[in-house]
Amino acid sequence: MKRVLSVALTLLILTAVTTALPAVGAGVGAAASAAAATRLEVVWMGWPKDLLDEQLAPFLQANPDIELDIQAVPFNQLFQTLEVRLASSQPPDVFIVDGPLTASYAHRGYLMPLDSLIYEEELAEFFPASVEACKYRGVLYALPYTSSAAGLYFNIDIFNEYGVELPPQKPGDRITWEHVLELARRLTVDSNGDGQPEVWGLLIEQSDRPYQLLPLAESLGARPLSPDGSTSEGFVNSEAFIKAARFYGDLFNAEKVSPVGILDAPVVREYFGSGKAAMMLGAEWNISRLAEFEGFNFGLSAHPAFEGGRAVTPTGGWHVGISSRIPSDKLDAALHFARYMTSREASAAWARLFGNAPARRDAYEALPDLFSNYMWEVLLYDMEHTASPRPVTPAYLEFEARLKDAFNAIQFGADPTEALNEAARLIDRELARYR
Amino acid sequence: MSRPPTPAQPSARLAPIQRQARLRERLHPTHRNLRSELLATAAFLAPALALLAAFRLYPAAVSVAQSLQGGSLQAYRELFADTTFLKSVRVTLAYAAMASPATVAVSLLLALVLQGSGRVRSLVRTACFLPSTVSMSVVAVTWGMILDPHFGLANSVLSAVGLPRQLFLASPVQALQCLAALSVWRNAGYWMMFFLSGMEAVPKSVYEAAQLDGASPLQCAVTITVPLLAPTLGFVLVSNTVVNCLAFAPVFILTRGGPLGSTNVLMYEAYKSAFTYLDMPRSSAISTLVLAAVFALSFLELKLIQAGFGGDRQ
Numbered sequence: 001m002k003r004v005l006s007v008a009l010t011l012l013i014l015t016a017v018t019t020a021l022p023a024v025g026a027g028v029g030a031a032a033s034a035a036a037a038t039r040l041e042v043v044w045m046g047w048p049k050d051l052l053d054e055q056l057a058p059f060l061q062a063n064p065d066i067e068l069d070i071q072a073v074p075f076n077q078l079f080q081t082l083e084v085r086l087a088s089s090q091p092p093d094v095f096i097v098d099g100p101l102t103a104s105y106a107h108r109g110y111l112m113p114l115d116s117l118i119y120e121e122e123l124a125e126f127f128p129a130s131v132e133a134c135k136y137r138g139v140l141y142a143l144p145y146t147s148s149a150a151g152l153y154f155n156i157d158i159f160n161e162y163g164v165e166l167p168p169q170k171p172g173d174r175i176t177w178e179h180v181l182e183l184a185r186r187l188t189v190d191s192n193g194d195g196q197p198e199v200w201g202l203l204i205e206q207s208d209r210p211y212q213l214l215p216l217a218e219s220l221g222a223r224p225l226s227p228d229g230s231t232s233e234g235f236v237n238s239e240a241f242i243k244a245a246r247f248y249g250d251l252f253n254a255e256k257v258s259p260v261g262i263l264d265a266p267v268v269r270e271y272f273g274s275g276k277a278a279m280m281l282g283a284e285w286n287i288s289r290l291a292e293f294e295g296f297n298f299g300l301s302a303h304p305a306f307e308g309g310r311a312v313t314p315t316g317g318w319h320v321g322i323s324s325r326i327p328s329d330k331l332d333a334a335l336h337f338a339r340y341m342t343s344r345e346a347s348a349a350w351a352r353l354f355g356n357a358p359a360r361r362d363a364y365e366a367l368p369d370l371f372s373n374y375m376w377e378v379l380l381y382d383m384e385h386t387a388s389p390r391p392v393t394p395a396y397l398e399f400e401a402r403l404k405d406a407f408n409a410i411q412f413g414a415d416p417t418e419a420l421n422e423a424a425r426l427i428d429r430e431l432a433r434y435r
Numbered sequence: 436m437s438r439p440p441t442p443a444q445p446s447a448r449l450a451p452i453q454r455q456a457r458l459r460e461r462l463h464p465t466h467r468n469l470r471s472e473l474l475a476t477a478a479f480l481a482p483a484l485a486l487l488a489a490f491r492l493y494p495a496a497v498s499v500a501q502s503l504q505g506g507s508l509q510a511y512r513e514l515f516a517d518t519t520f521l522k523s524v525r526v527t528l529a530y531a532a533m534a535s536p537a538t539v540a541v542s543l544l545l546a547l548v549l550q551g552s553g554r555v556r557s558l559v560r561t562a563c564f565l566p567s568t569v570s571m572s573v574v575a576v577t578w579g580m581i582l583d584p585h586f587g588l589a590n591s592v593l594s595a596v597g598l599p600r601q602l603f604l605a606s607p608v609q610a611l612q613c614l615a616a617l618s619v620w621r622n623a624g625y626w627m628m629f630f631l632s633g634m635e636a637v638p639k640s641v642y643e644a645a646q647l648d649g650a651s652p653l654q655c656a657v658t659i660t661v662p663l664l665a666p667t668l669g670f671v672l673v674s675n676t677v678v679n680c681l682a683f684a685p686v687f688i689l690t691r692g693g694p695l696g697s698t699n700v701l702m703y704e705a706y707k708s709a710f711t712y713l714d715m716p717r718s719s720a721i722s723t724l725v726l727a728a729v730f731a732l733s734f735l736e737l738k739l740i741q742a743g744f745g746g747d748r749q
Contacts, residue, residue: 080710196585196600259585261605261694276586401711412607412694430712 099316106136107394142319144359167301171381174302184257187278201257205282288355315387398430502719546630567625633667669739
């Protein structure tokens with residue numbers, strides 16, 4: 001028995017020692033490299049890795065004393081991952097912030113206030129709306145990385161094949177949603193009669209996300225929250241909002257000009273880029289993304305508005321935030337990195353690489369060949385004249401999730417009034433927790 | 436000429452007695468031996484128990500504490516008045532009620548057909564087991580492509596043979612059934628192995644006797660194999676039900692609880708509550724209730740197995 005016991009103890013000690021050794025080794029390694037370089041942990045959006053590498057290469061080359069641990073997370077998991085990481089005892093040092101979530105993160109103390117760290121002059125080149133979106137209760141909590149806009153993309157070949165006139169392609173010249181529906185009816189084609197159209201009339205890139213759907217309701221004069229952001233009852237389920245939601249639901253159900261259940265933006269783009277739809281309501285990055293489909297002949301018309309309604313287009317973008325709990329010896333490196341990512345060079349580079357609209361004027365001047373395209377002119381016009389930011393509330397994450405659930409249900413055939421009444425009840429419950 | 440037998444050495448004569456004494460000691464340990472035996476047992480169990488405590492019991496305790504938020508049962512009260520939660524309970528039960536019996540039936544059938552030796556049989560057995568070795572995420576993504584309502588393989592096949600196209604995961608009626616089918620496809624091969632090993636334990640003589648009496652293979656399966664597999668059957672059914680009550684990955688990857696909440700199982704609702712709606716007490720309360728239900732099921736499983744063994748002794 002003694003032998004058994006001593007063997008067991010020896011094994012245990014061996015296990016403990018072998019487990020501890022690499023840790024000690026790692027500690028030594030970390031200490032050695034800490035003297036040479038500051039390691040920044042960065043949670044970033046899961047854009048294609050080759051593009052991210054290209055974007056970061058100049059920074060890494062110019063700053064051999066900073067190491068970047070980039071953790072790129074796919075869009076569908078990004079916000080949940082950030083929730084877990086930010087609430088943990090070891091949050092990332094720097095992280096990407098979706099514009100409307102700035103208030104939510106700032107409210108919960110996750111973001112480092114930047115007022116005393118960033119000079120006023122540094123913000124001069126950013127669009128004022130983008131800087132405003134980085135503030136919560138007047139305090140700057142992030143730096144603008146990108147802005148955004150959306151418009152109506154169309155497949156020129158499909159329009160020509162069915163002899164349908166192309167939508168206008170001039171800045172500010174937009175067709176009505178009623179007209180879009182008419183076009184979609186004509187261009188939803190089921191040639192073999194199996195009940196499954198070979199060509200769909202209209203796709204919505206983010207088909208159940210408030211970002212691209214709120215402007216429909218706003219075009220009819222609705223707004224999702226009260227002006228002070230404290231209540232949604234009577235706003236998200238107002239008559240105008242329900243009317244817009246009904247129009248949206250009908251696209252999928254009564255009219256059947258849009259396919260139900262294609263919820264992932266890359267899949268939607270794949271459908272459109274491979275000629276399976278005539279039109280797509282999509283954001284600005286599609287100008288670059290769609291150009292990757294060989295022989296794909298597409299154009300862009302300004303974001304539609306309802307007949308008699310207001311022209312309203314989505315906007316808002318990504319921000320760069322620094323953790324409020326970053327170790328003080330890392331703060332300089334983090335600020336340096338945040339400044340680089342939001343610089344003229346990096347903004348322009350990212351616009352060229354991925355196609356996001358820069359949030360600063362000088363980046364547009366840096367790439368005249370890219371932005372002199374008529375499609376960019378259409379979008380830039382709307383960014384200046386019709387863009388409507390999403391509501392500012394510390395409960396944005398919950399608000400968006402509940403509204404997304406409602407849009408999703410409406411897409412699958414739920415009654416818009418019921419779905420939005422339920423959304424109002426749930427959103428108000430979430431908002432109450434922040435009072 | 437034979438040598439006279441050498442008298443046995445005293446130590447050799449004592450050997451059987453010493454052996455007996457050692458055996459007696461092991462069967463009826465003295466106080467000192469018992470202590471060192473306990474120590475050894477504890478030393479062997481300690482690493483496993485430490486991991487269990489750190490990664491299972493501690494989080495479970497934290498979850499229970501979070502759900503009670505300062506000793507109040509508010510989160511639980513809200514849950515039972517919450518239609519979303521109650522619908523989620525129904526969805527989870529419906530999912531388990533579809534997936535579990537189907538998995539057990541398919542795996543038992545596979546085991547009955549594939550028991551015995553032979554190259555083809557072992558090849559097919561391996562093929563059936565393969566899906567369970569693939570990660571659930573890979574399975575879900577692959578099936579997502581197959582079941583795509585607009586351009587998926589499944590609808591192409593249906594169209595080719597002249598059957599109407601289906602919405603599959605985009606249909607509030609079919610989505611849960613599709614997820615249950617996916618679970619059967621992935622798990623049947625795994626549980627089949629349990630049945631196969633259970634069948635190995637059935638004495639050959641029983642089958643021989645039945646064959647002598649003129650029983651057909653089907654009669655053998657129905658009257659001998661299945662009844663003697665009762666303990667395994669109970670174990671597989673309950674374990675599989677527990678697994679299905681905890682389903683998360685396919686829902687997260689394929690349907691995100693939709694369409695219209697038709698696949699919003701409890702674990703996904705708990706996940707959404709925590710990380711989308713930032714309501715930790717609600718999420719913890721759901722997890723705690725699921726934990727309690729799973730605990731009750733496991734208890735039932737133990738009882739079933741004991742009953743099965745009791746039956747053997749009679």
